[in-house]
Amino acid sequence: MMEGPADTLRIAPDVTLGERVKIHAFVNLYGCSIGDDSSIGTFVEIQKGAHIGARCKISSHSFICEGVTLGDGVFIGHNVSFINDRFPRATNADGSMQTEADWICEKTVVEDGASIGSGCTILGGLVIGAGAMVGAGSVVTRDVAPGAVVAGNPARPLPGSRSD
Structure with missing residues (x-):
């Protein structure tokens, strides 16, 4: 189900949508896949090669880049x-503009049932374990164990939570 006028949705023909996906206005989707019963909020961009599982909720103004996989829920x-x-750069050492051939896409996996709070930044090449919770405003710089609760900059396990 798409909400808002059709001209407010930018969904490329190479997007794979599951059943009953809810997409709000002003989204930009290309080259990605979105699982059944997921909800995509306003002003979200999901890039090529990103995979969104079933029953996910992506709130407004979020950016999910190439190489990100979200599990179910x-x-x-x-x-x-x-x-x-x-190592982001606009140009190569010779001053020429970088292209896709000039960088390595770091893959990130968010496992089933994990929650990432508002305003977080998730660095590439990480795994956020099943059922883990990342506190709002955190900067995640290393893997998060399944079931762990982390917060801060850099995100660290909170006392009493699982951390390994």
Whole structure:
């Protein structure tokens, strides 16, 4: 189900949508797949090669880049940004503009049932374990264990939570 006028949705023909996917206005989707019963909020961009599982909720203003895989039942809060390049540059050493051939896409996996709070930044090449919770505003710089609760900059396990 798509909400809002058709001209407010930018969904490329190479997007794979599951059954009963709810997409709000002002989204930009290309080259990605979205599983059954997922909800995509307003002003979300999901890039090529990203995979969204079933029953996920992606809140407004979030950015899911190439190389990100979300398992089933994942919650992404408002204004969450994923990063897929450890060494971002606009140009090469010779001054020429970089192209896709000039960088390595760092893959990130968010396992089933994990939750990422609003305003988080998730660096590339990480795994956020099943059922883990990332507190709002956190910067995740390393893997998060399944079931762990982490918060802060850099995100660290909270006392009493699982951390390994």
